[in-house]
Amino acid sequence: MAKNGATTGNLERAIFAYNHDQNYVAEVMMYARLYVTEGFIPIEVIEPSESGFARPVPGVVTSPFGIRIDPVTGKPGASHEGIDFACQAGQRIPASKAGKVVYAGWQDERNPKSGYGIFVWIDHGGGFKTTYAHLSQTTVQVGDVVQAGDVVGVCGSTGKSTGLHLHFEIFVNGRRVDPAPYIGL
Incomplete structure (x- = not known):
């Protein structure tokens, strides 16, 4: 990082030179500020609802489950089979409930602007x-056993996405259901 400007105090330029992604720069700088001011990087754990599922993040619901106008194509009548929550670059995403990781990675790395992008199941x-x-x-x-509140990923905007957010889904017996009643919304 020194050859990219870190020694002259321009950390953001040095971080950007490392991978050319402003979201990454913001994420690294946020973690650095938190570490300097707090001595650690906090995560907010939200209490589970009666179903045992906790709301994954405290952010505003930006798109509920159901029919909507597709934010990418602008076409009406698109089925949105989860809940979108606002989140910030670098924000850690906790598991809603204890379980076993059955998938972690790209949905389609060859087409990174499609589908879920990077996701955990x-x-x-x-x-x-x-x-x-x-x-x-x-x-x-894959194979990791997580407890409710364990960090499973970091907020992003990969896949078919128009900006930073968490798309959260609950499946019951193989079918997507509205997560809202399960997480106390």
Whole structure:
């Protein structure tokens, strides 16, 4: 990083030279500020609802489950089979409930602007699974057992996405359902 300007105090330029991504720069700088001011990087854990699922992030719901205008194509009548939550670059995304990671990575790395982008899929047993999509990165691997609140990824905008957010889904016996009643919304 020194050859890219870090020694002259221009950390943002040095980080940008490392991978040419302003979102990455913002994420690294946020973590650095938190570490300097707080001594650690905090994560907010939200209490689970009666179903045992916790709301994954405290952010505003930017798109509920159901029919909507597709934000990418602008066409009406698109089925949105999850809930979108606002989140910030670098924000850590926790598991909503304990379970086993059954997928972690790109949905289609050859076409990174399609589908979920980078996502995590967790099997909670009893026919329940959750999806955490459009992440900038995952922090878990297939086979990992996670507890509610364990970080599974970082907020991003990969795949078919118009900006930073978390797309969250709940499956019951293989079918997507509206997550809202399961997470206390």
